Amino acid sequence: MGINRRRVVTINDGKPGERSVSMACMHCTDAPCAAVCPVSCFYTTADGVVLHSKDLCIGLRICFYACPVRARRSTRRLETSGRAAR
Numbered sequence: 113m114g115i116n117r118r119r120v121v122t123i124n125d126g127k128p129g130e131r132s133v134s135m136a137c138m139h140c141t142d143a144p145c146a147a148v149c150p151v152s153c154f155y156t157t158a159d160g161v162v163l164h165s166k167d168l169c170i171g172l173r174i175c176f177y178a179c180p181v182r183a184r185r186s187t188r189r190l191e192t193s194g195r196a197a198r
C-alpha cells in the first residue's frame with residue numbers, strides 16, 4: 113500500500129453506474145483547517161492558495177477533521193523520534 117496523496121470517493125462501488133471522484137483541496141476562504149491548527153502551520157498566499165508548512169506541523173491531524181471535503185492527507189509515517197505522523 114503506497115501513499116495516498118488524494119482521497120478518492122467511489123459511488124456505487126462494485127455496482128452498475130460506479131463512479132470515482134478525486135477530492136482535492138478547495139483552498140477555502142477562512143480555511144477551517146487553518147482555524148483549528150494550534151501552531152498556525154497553514155498560510156494563504158496572495159493569490160488565495162492555502163499551503164501547509166511541514167516544518168511547523170506537529171502532527172495532531174485535527175485539520176483532517178476540520179476539512180469539509182476531507183482533502184487533508186498525510187504523506188508521512190511515524191517518525192523514530194516519537195513525533196506523530198503528519
Ligand code: SF4
Nearest residue numbers: 137138140143145179
Ligand atoms: S484542506 Fe480542506 S479546509 Fe483546508 S483549505 Fe483545503 S478544502 Fe479547505
